[in-house]
Amino acid sequence: MEFTKTIKMRRSTRGYKPEQVTNEELSKVLFAANAAPVGNGMYENVHLTVVQNAELLHKMVKSTAEVSNNPDANPFYGAPTVIIVSCKVTDPAKIGSAYANAGCIIENMSLAATDAGLGSVYLLGFIRAGAINDSLKKELGIPEDFNPVSGMTLGYPTEELVERNIPTDRIATNYIK
């Protein structure tokens, strides 16, 4: 797909079909993750967890409902795949890099998903709420010295992705010439 078209088609998808994505589609998305920039090129400080296990997805939804005190919590919008980005933070002063790394990785994955006609949405809320507790972290196989910082859903959107008109002035910009 042409790059500008992909950019215009990317959107946060909040409704998914139950069918699982193919391994080939998943590989494209993970390739994009590996192509993303990471601070100081320290790829060893980031870790991805691809969750396609219905029971574990359900446990994360349940945990989100508990920590957010919202029995109707639906953080993944029914997506059959959730990819969690975890980071190793050795220096608390560099926590910003962890979130920046996750942002770069997720945006790359999201554009690759769009290019393949798949839906995705950036997930921060359920992680910030503390839904991935120590026991879930273990079950998810996230290495002990890593912490989940962001996630992304992946799946077939219930509504087909279409090109959107993007206002070019919604981010205030000043120019100094």
Ligand SMILES: Cc1cc2nc3c(=O)[nH]c(=O)nc-3n(C[C@H](O)[C@H](O)[C@H](O)COP(=O)(O)O)c2cc1C
């Ligand atoms: C850092 C960040 C965190 C986000 N967290 C969530 C989230 O937890 N749940 C959600 O549904 N959307 C989340 N979003 C999606 C934004 O709400 C969405 O990107 C924004 O409203 C623009 O809409 P668009 O993605 O359709 O262009 C997040 C986006 C970013 C960049």
